[in-house]
Amino acid sequence: MKTLFLFEFKKLLKQKTIWFLVAVTMIAILVLYGFQSVMTATTRQQMLDQYDFLIHLNLESIEGYAHEQEQAIEADDEAWLEEAKIMENNAHQGYEKRLRIKEDYQAGDFEQMLQNQLDFLEVYIDPYNGSGYSIGEQDQLVSNFTHRATYAEKQYLLENQIDPFVQNDYYTMFLSTAYDDFTGIAQEHWQEITNRYSTKGVYYLYQLIQNLYLPAVILIGCFIFGNTFSSEMQEKTKKIRFHQVLPFEQGRLLIAKFSAGYLALFLYVIVMITLPLIMATVVDHFGSLDYPVLVYDGYTTDVMADNQNLDTFHFITLKTYFSKAFLLAITSSLLIYGLYYFFSQWSREPILTALLTGITCYLGLLIPAPYNPFQYLKIDQVITQEIQLQTWNTAFNFTTGILLTFLIGLLFVLANYKFFKRKCDR
Known part of the structure; x- marks a missing residue:
């Protein structure tokens, strides 16, 4: 079994198409980070422009109150003069304060x-x-x-x-x-x-995860590594169907192919997680794993207008957030890969298989049921419990997501095994 697994895994690594697709996705990550860098720099400059505008207003106020003092002296109005001096002093303090804050902001303080x-x-x-x-x-x-x-x-x-x-x-x-x-x-x-x-390492990775990055990477990884059967079944390739002629029990062969593809997928996901983290850390800084992430404690009443005043919340650190996100990513990868592999036994075209899997996941995201495993692909909303507020259902929780995606993933694995055995016995 070990020999067969290693054979299938090495066979995957020898395919030039796989390495080409991996390189393309890595380049895409570089492009995404470039876009993030541009948006971060633009927003930071907008912030500095706000400081400059407010500082300019302070300078205009200082000049205006200085002119008022001259007018007060000419009018011999002591009360007006005193008021103008106080206002000029306040404007000076505001100017110095905002100038100092701008300098601190530029220095990262x-x-x-x-x-x-x-x-x-x-x-x-x-x-x-x-x-x-x-x-x-x-x-x-x-x-x-x-x-x-x-x-x-x-x-x-x-x-x-x-x-x-x-x-x-x-x-x-x-x-x-x-x-x-x-x-x-x-x-x-x-x-x-x-x-x-942000262009900092863990902050950038956090924002990626907020935007369904992990499910997208898993689906792309399935497209790259999950076609161990469909690639051999394409009639236009005129290849020998090795899974039908190898002197191995067919169930063992399926397990070897499935495991080799899943290991490759798992390593690919790890690479696609660490790549933006390392890249952002090299370009900027690592960031802080103690950064607070908002978690909703759920609704208090059935009236949202009241809940905004009554509902409570707490924070978890990015360290805790990432650990939960990676656990959900592991179980979600088994779910998506099992589904993809099931479709690949019916479809001879990897693109069609990817489309069927993607459409199934998308449709699953539209059904707000707590025992719908595809709802837990919304990893950020599950961890922060925002999904409970959106669906008004407290049955959604992290533990349910882990168990459900893992068990349904195992069911897909079993279905793949049964279906493949039945095809081979024909």
């Missing part, structure tokens, strides 16, 4: 910036004062939950001296949550100020 944002947000975190930060239009206010979560996140960053993501917002740098539902121009403005970017 965010302590004063975070403290200013905490001071600004403090008035909004009380759920019973009825106030909220307005976005775009006066009747579209940021939810109290978002205010509280953002305030707690900044406290954590400040206390643990962790660098934040880059955002285009001087005042708040809000953490986007599931409790806000803006429309029109307000929605566009909200996305603009809450979009976060």
